[in-house]
Amino acid sequence: MVRLLDSLKVGDITLKNRIVMPPMYTGFATKKGEVTEKLVDHYIDRCKNLGLLIIEHSYVAIEGKLSERQLGAYNESLISGLKKLSRRIQNMGTPVILQISHAGNRAMSDVTGIKKVSSSPNNQSHELESDEIKVIIQRFAKAAEWGIKAGFNGIEIHGAHGFLLNQFYSPITNKRSDQYGGCLENRLRFPLEVVREVKKKIRNKLLLYRLGSDDLDPRGTKIWESQIFAIKLENAGVNLIDVSGGICGSRPDILQGIQGYFVSQAQQIRKAVNVPIIGVGGIKEPEFANRLIEEEKVxxxxxxxxxxKDPDWATKTVERLKI
Ligand SMILES: Cc1cc2nc3c(=O)[nH]c(=O)nc-3n(C[C@H](O)[C@H](O)[C@H](O)COP(=O)(O)O)c2cc1C
Known part of the structure; x- marks a missing residue:
């Protein structure tokens, strides 16, 4: 039986266990998106005994910036700070991934000073033309290239929580009638173009996709669509799928208090593909986490x-579950 503390080989890397720290915004970067000592310390305090650490969402373009002190991956000049971050974490024995993101119409134009963009227009955002989409694809590809140059073991593309790629995937936010909207194949086009370009840049480094698998809205994405999406991600070279919420976000009110609240969706995605799946949502107890692995849900x-809350969670978990 596979357990939480068992290793897992993903791509060229062997993760020492199956505990992942998911990407979580800290607000510890500078206003230009640079790494700070405080940000490095935050991760150093938590990375011990993790199988994998995914660094918070980093914006690939200024107009896709979500918050004032968000980490950036939009410019080559940020590589040296990112390199310090990746090296310090790897020196603790933990592989580290950089999540890259574009917030689309969730960006804060008061922070960026630039009009928001999205799949479809509303009174605050402009519908991306196909040549603008091509530019954003290149921004993702460049950010990924710089992340790898900065020494990260891989890149996670943020395709969940109602951000730009999710805005194209979800029929709630995508009302387009061109090749990027309408049927499932068209709604997947932009996210998959991003995945393919990023894959070209990062080659054999790990590629993760954070998939917003369900919008929790009858008008939104359906799990069968996300299963098809996952198959296409696998075919495009994604090594790991990190299953979370769609337009409903990462922490929908109605699911709070339930341990493992997105795991049933992750389990559905897992049935469709061969790549490993990360499950998330309200997990607190080591034994509960271990059971999810033993029962092969994720x-x-x-x-x-x-x-x-507890930087030593992984260390305590390893102690508690060790036989
Ligand atoms: C403060 C905070 C910041 C977050 N930032 C990100 C982020 O940058 N990227 C992302 O994909 N998810 C982000 N999330 C969602 C988490 O990765 C995670 O999916 C969510 O918190 C549910 O897991 P949990 O119940 O174990 O906290 C954030 C969550 C919190 C609480």
Whole structure:
């Protein structure tokens, strides 16, 4: 039987266990998106005994910035700070991934000073033209290239929580009638173009996709669509799928208090593909996390807020589950 503390080989890397710290914004970067000592310390305090650490969402373009002190991956000049971050974490024995993101119409134009963009227009955002989409694809590809140059073991593309790629995937936010809207194949086009370009840049480094698998809205994405999406992600070279919420976000009110609240969706995605799946949502107890692995519901579990609160969660879990 596979257990939480068992290793897992993903791509060229062997993760020492199946505990993942998911990407979580800290607000510790500078206003230009640079790494600070405080940000490095935050991760150093938490990375011991993790199988994998995913660094918070980093914006690939200024107009896609969500908050004032968000980490950036939009410019080559940020590589040296990112390199310090990746090296310090790897020196603790933990592989580290950089999440890259574009917030689309969730960006804060008061922070960026630039009009928001999205799949479809509203009174605050402009509908991306196909040549603008191409530019954003290149921004993702460049951010990924710089992340790898900065020494990260891989890149996670943020395709969940109602951000830009999710805005294209979800029929709630995508009302387009061109090749990027309408049927499932068209709604997947932009996210998959991003995945393919990023894959070209990062080659054999790990590629993760954070999939917003369900909008929790009858007008939104359906799990069968996300299963098809996952198959296409696998075919495009994604090594790990990190299953979370769609337009409903990462912490929908109605699911709070339930341990493992997105795991049933992750389990559905897992049935469709061969790549390992990360399950997340309200996980607190080591035994509960271990059971999810033993019962083969998911391959890895991510623990977010609990690791924020208790930096030693992974260490305590390893102690407790060790035989
Ligand atoms: C403060 C905070 C910041 C977050 N930032 C991100 C982020 O940058 N990228 C992302 O994909 N999810 C983000 N999330 C969602 C978490 O990765 C995770 O999916 C969510 O908190 C549910 O897991 P948990 O119940 O273990 O905390 C954030 C969550 C919190 C609480």
């Amino acid at each position: 391959d890895l579990i991510a623990v977010g807020r609990q690791l924020f």
